[in-house]
Amino acid sequence: MPEISRFFGIIIRMFHQEHNPPHFHAEFQGKKAVFDFQGNILRGDLGSKTAVKLVREWVDLRVAELETDWRLAMTGQEIKKIEPLD
Template sequence: MPIICEFWGFKVYMYYQDHLPPHFHVRGRGTHAVISLPDGALLAGDLPSGIASHIAAWVQENAEALMENWRRARCKEPLLKVPSPKRGV
């Protein structure tokens, strides 16, 4: 499960050939969440207060790169790093 981004004490992962709908996993600060693509909605798990909206904004800023990584993961191709958000929490 490759790490595609790290920020604010969280790591963002995508699994190769993961199930639909398109999504990624966020782990850190004692939590695990599954976030949908391309909208950034919380599908499962939980995030600390205030973080979900920042992650949703990050998804919107990087939707194209995240969806390309989803395509790559489904095809077992190497994943690319996605830029970290510009502001911290």
């Protein structure tokens, strides 16, 4: 699964030709969660409220890039890296 961003120990990935709704996978210290593009957790748990807050902040800043990557992934094209949270 391609890594699209990494910040503060959080790894963000997106699969190619994934199922709807649009989403991405986040991992922090071995814990995993799936988020939609509004920052809602669809399943899983990152085990840290701070990590979840950081992911949600990142989503708010990068939703357009996430949507672009989702379209690329759905058509089997190369997914672009997205800037991390500073």
